[in-house]
Amino acid sequence: MLLEYLFIFCARVCDVSLATVRLLMVVRGKRLQAAMIGFVEVTIFILALQRVMSNLSDPFKLVAYALGFATGNYTGSLIEEKMALGIQTVLVILKQGCAEAVATVLRSAGYGVTSLEGKGKEGTREILMVTAQRKRLGRLVDTLREADPEAFITILDARSALGGYVPAARVQVK
DSSP states (O other): OHHHHHHHHHHHHHHHHHHHHHHHHHHTTOHHHHHHHHHHHHHHHHHHHHHHHTTTTOHHHHHHHHHHHHHHHHHHHHHHHHHOOSEEEEEEEEETTOHHHHHHHHHHTTOOOEEEEEEETTEEEEEEEEEEEGGGHHHHHHHHHHHOTTOEEEEEEESOOOSSOOOOOOOOOO
16 A cells, blocks of 8 residues: 555656656657657656546545655756756846956957947946856856956846857866
């Protein structure tokens, strides 16, 4: 009986985690991968649901199902965070006169940078646009904070980028 509860719990953790990854693939335009993940996801879901529906008078099956769902959401978000697929566009708004120095720091760190001029409440602002792989986002923000701690940083998800310069995550070759 305990194995039955454990199966229901683990199956829900797996299928809900897969649902999170599948949704990520759909958003990123990876339809084939999403379809394959969806096939496995729904198969696991049906197996778990069948076990619960076979005896609805057993409250522990319902608890195992619900705990598996909750844990699957948490696990799926951790998996998604580790995968860090895709690219993001970072807008950096700086006070007048700071952009060139910050852009130089970013370019020397391997990022492509486009600079623009904008107008804000307090006058002219310089704007840097940087598109980077999501896996490199933490390093990019750290570099920006070192270069200008007062910079206003906005991070936007980008579905895709065509042309231009989006460097790949650096991999050290031995």
